[in-house]
Amino acid sequence: MASTTLDFRRGAASGRAAFLARQGANWVFLLPTLIFFIGWQVYPIFRVLWMSLTDYHFLRNQPAAWVGFRNYANALADPILLTGLLRAATFTALFLPGMIFVPMLLAILVDRVRQPTLAATYRLILLIPAVIPGPLIFVLWKWLYNFNIGPIDYFLVQVGIVTPQTAPQWLGDPKLTLPAIALMEVWWGLGYHTMFYLAGLAAIPKELSEAARVDGANEWRLFWHVTLPRLRPILLVLVVLRFGTAMAVIDEYLILGGFNRALPTYTWTVYMWDLAFQIGDWFQGYAAAIGWIGAAAMLVVVGGLFWVFRSRD
Amino acid sequence: MTRRQLVGRALGVGLSLPVFGGLLAACSAAALTEATEVEAATPPAQAASTRPLTPTFYQWIVDLHPSLPLVNANFQNTTPLNFQIAPVQGFGIDRFVAEARDKSSTWDVYVGMTPFVEMSALIEADVIEPWDNYIPKEILNDIIPSIRNECTVNGQLYSWPFLLDIITMGWNKGQSDQAGITDMPTTWDQLVADGKQIMTSNTAPYGVVFDAHGWRSLAPITHSISTNVYTPDLFFDFNSDPALQALDIMKQMLAVSAPNVLNTGTTDAGVNNTPDEDAFAAQQATYFVKYQNAPLRFAATWPDPSQLQLGPLPKAVGGEGATVFWTTGACLFKYGQNKDKAAEYMKSLTYNDGIWKDSISGTPTSHPGQIPPYQSYYDKWSVNQPTWWQSWVPLILDQLKVAKAIPNQKFGLSQFQIGQSEWEKYLKGEESDPKVAMRAAWDAVQAEAKKSA
Numbered sequence: 001m002a003s004t005t006l007d008f009r010r011g012a013a014s015g016r017a018a019f020l021a022r023q024g025a026n027w028v029f030l031l032p033t034l035i036f037f038i039g040w041q042v043y044p045i046f047r048v049l050w051m052s053l054t055d056y057h058f059l060r061n062q063p064a065a066w067v068g069f070r071n072y073a074n075a076l077a078d079p080i081l082l083t084g085l086l087r088a089a090t091f092t093a094l095f096l097p098g099m100i101f102v103p104m105l106l107a108i109l110v111d112r113v114r115q116p117t118l119a120a121t122y123r124l125i126l127l128i129p130a131v132i133p134g135p136l137i138f139v140l141w142k143w144l145y146n147f148n149i150g151p152i153d154y155f156l157v158q159v160g161i162v163t164p165q166t167a168p169q170w171l172g173d174p175k176l177t178l179p180a181i182a183l184m185e186v187w188w189g190l191g192y193h194t195m196f197y198l199a200g201l202a203a204i205p206k207e208l209s210e211a212a213r214v215d216g217a218n219e220w221r222l223f224w225h226v227t228l229p230r231l232r233p234i235l236l237v238l239v240v241l242r243f244g245t246a247m248a249v250i251d252e253y254l255i256l257g258g259f260n261r262a263l264p265t266y267t268w269t270v271y272m273w274d275l276a277f278q279i280g281d282w283f284q285g286y287a288a289a290i291g292w293i294g295a296a297a298m299l300v301v302v303g304g305l306f307w308v309f310r311s312r313d
Numbered sequence: 314m315t316r317r318q319l320v321g322r323a324l325g326v327g328l329s330l331p332v333f334g335g336l337l338a339a340c341s342a343a344a345l346t347e348a349t350e351v352e353a354a355t356p357p358a359q360a361a362s363t364r365p366l367t368p369t370f371y372q373w374i375v376d377l378h379p380s381l382p383l384v385n386a387n388f389q390n391t392t393p394l395n396f397q398i399a400p401v402q403g404f405g406i407d408r409f410v411a412e413a414r415d416k417s418s419t420w421d422v423y424v425g426m427t428p429f430v431e432m433s434a435l436i437e438a439d440v441i442e443p444w445d446n447y448i449p450k451e452i453l454n455d456i457i458p459s460i461r462n463e464c465t466v467n468g469q470l471y472s473w474p475f476l477l478d479i480i481t482m483g484w485n486k487g488q489s490d491q492a493g494i495t496d497m498p499t500t501w502d503q504l505v506a507d508g509k510q511i512m513t514s515n516t517a518p519y520g521v522v523f524d525a526h527g528w529r530s531l532a533p534i535t536h537s538i539s540t541n542v543y544t545p546d547l548f549f550d551f552n553s554d555p556a557l558q559a560l561d562i563m564k565q566m567l568a569v570s571a572p573n574v575l576n577t578g579t580t581d582a583g584v585n586n587t588p589d590e591d592a593f594a595a596q597q598a599t600y601f602v603k604y605q606n607a608p609l610r611f612a613a614t615w616p617d618p619s620q621l622q623l624g625p626l627p628k629a630v631g632g633e634g635a636t637v638f639w640t641t642g643a644c645l646f647k648y649g650q651n652k653d654k655a656a657e658y659m660k661s662l663t664y665n666d667g668i669w670k671d672s673i674s675g676t677p678t679s680h681p682g683q684i685p686p687y688q689s690y691y692d693k694w695s696v697n698q699p700t701w702w703q704s705w706v707p708l709i710l711d712q713l714k715v716a717k718a719i720p721n722q723k724f725g726l727s728q729f730q731i732g733q734s735e736w737e738k739y740l741k742g743e744e745s746d747p748k749v750a751m752r753a754a755w756d757a758v759q760a761e762a763k764k765s766a
Binding site for chain 1: 405407410414434437438439518571572573575576577578579582583584588591592595597723724727730731733734737738757761762764765
């Protein structure tokens with residue numbers, strides 16, 4: 001009996017050891033990801049949070065002092081930040097519809113091409129802009145939009161719509177700048193976004209559309225009642241992801257608009273960069289507060305988007 | 314966890330990436346060091362050398378001066394050299410500052426610093442040290458006094474000057490002749506009148522182009538009226554009468570200029586490759602107000618570059634007749650190494666006859682058009698003029714005698730970037746009163762200064 005109890009205890013102990021060993025092995029495998037996640041994501045986020053609560057100036061050789069929420073209060077009363085957020089929201093409103101509907105339409109058309117070589121060719125052509133590096137795209141479009149030597153204005157002058165003096169200043173006129181950049185972005189992402197929709201369309205069972213046709217549905221009703229509801233998860237992914245990137249655009253603005261505050265490209269992200277790395281003593285505490293305010297504003301909208309695109313099954 | 318939850322949470326994380334990416338950018342440099350490490354440690358007088366001399370250059374200098382590799386090759390005959398291009402697009406000095414906070418430096422000397430742009434920040438952040446302990450006395454005394462003054466803070470030379478730029482006027486003589494203009498415009502009124510004549514005679518689409526950045530237009534035009542336009546704390550006084558008068562001159566020039574002349578440039582975050590350059594290069598404009606090397610470089614693309622003329626900046630009637638100059642030079646990294654070697658390198662670079670020959674007379678690939686900061690060169694050339702001598706060199710030197718640098722302070726350059734959107738409202742007709750526009754520019758600059766205070 002005593003021997004049996006001992007064996008049982010020994011068995012339990014060896015079971016625990018095996019369990020711990022298994023757990024330990026799991027943690028070893030998780031470690032690289034954890035290091036990356038904590039070092040690359042968690043630490044910077046909390047570091048920026050800490051900075052936003054101090055008067056941290058990068059060029060100063062003095063310790064940062066705790067200022068509580070003063071940076072946030074000042075930033076919320078800062079007209080440049082509020083204008084910057086409004087400009088970013090305007091760009092997002094211009095960009096998102098083109099990003100949603102044009103690729104969707106294109107995907108539906110390409111999806112109907114049955115000839116395999118032709119279908120592959122369409123997909124390939126659509127994907128070409130997506131594989132060109134961003135800065136190259138921006139420089140290319142900057143040339144296309146150039147007032148003096150750009151082919152768009154040259155064409156408009158040649159066909160007599162405008163004169164060299166009255167040609168549109170695509171990147172200089174505040175009214176044209178954001179639509180011009182949104183057009184570029186839609187072109188750049190066209191193939192990439194179309195692929196998302198094509199993947200979604202491929203997942204829709206063909207029987208559904210065949211059954212709808214048998215029931216007398218026309219193309220419009222087919223799209224509205226069969227295709228669109230089934231594409232809703234893809235829409236959610238695209239809208240949420242691209243909303244985030246559109247609100248936080250900075251590379252395009254720096255390349256196409258620089259630091260000219262009169263242009264609508266001077267948004268909250270450029271302002272944050274300007275404060276953190278260019279102006280005065282590089283007031284990064286204030287810039288960090290601006291970053292958090294921008295992030296919070298975006299997260300509120302994302303919450304709304306999740307609600308709009310919630311499952312209705 | 315359901316698939317829907319997984320997708321939802323992944324989206325949440327995905328969305329946060331660009332946002333926190335931006336935040337990360339704002340903190341990445343800061344993360345290199347703790348804020349509490351505050352005591353500026355006294356650097357070693359001469360850190361032990363563990364590497365070859367490592368200079369780093371702003372890219373545009375390398376692009377404009379094709380003789381640079383020859384200078385490096387000659388220097389390398391006696392001293393190991395690791396020549397590099399600096400990560401400073403758009404005058405960004407963040408890498409230098411971040412390294413200095415860590416009491417280290419990848420490089421020994423940076424060639425590309427413009428005193429009024431970034432020197433004050435580099436000094437305050439303890440990134441650079443003066444050259445005084447390393448530069449030979451005879452070289453120090455050879456620097457033209459106004460340039461030496463520009464490069465000096467608290468009696469110490471922080472920038473070893475290399476390339477000189479002065480805001481002047483260039484014009485296309487072929488076009489001015491064609492329009493029946495015989496004299497060089499010497500006043501702003503005359504320049505605007507000549508610009509009108511160019512346009513009314515259909516000689517060129519535009520009369521005058523200028524660079525909209527304040528340090529290249531508003532400040533020099535103001536200096537042509539008066540140089541006494543800086544406050545005791547060295548801010549440009551946008552509310553001063555000369556500045557207001559300069560803004561009015563700019564508005565008159567804009568009326569005979571290319572419609573896009575106020576737009577940003579295509580490189581260096583909009584600072585360089587500006588629309589005025591395109592117009593002058595394409596012979597769409599006859600008169601060009603900018604630093605002297607710009608018309609030289611862009612006239613080189615004309616069918617007949619000899620049509621280019623250079624002249625002093627026009628004056629305002631009764632004005633001082635000054636302009637703006639700056640030098641681009643080298644700074645010595647406090648936590649760098651090879652400091653004596655760095656001084657030797659700078660001597661070999663700035664006293665290299667090949668550099669100045671190519672810069673003044675041009676090469677098949679470029680025409681830098683920049684001149685030496687040393688008096689001895691002009692003394693030598695006045696006695697024995699080289700065959701490649703160009704007639705515009707004395708003009709630039711004469712302009713230097715009356716020119717004034719924008720004072721060194723942390724807002725030296727950025728005050729013009731911050732204020733530009735406000736004073737341009739008057740130029741664009743969005744604000745009818747220049748005083749209101751300039752007051753707004755002043756307020757915008759002071760608001761940023763206050764934030765940083």
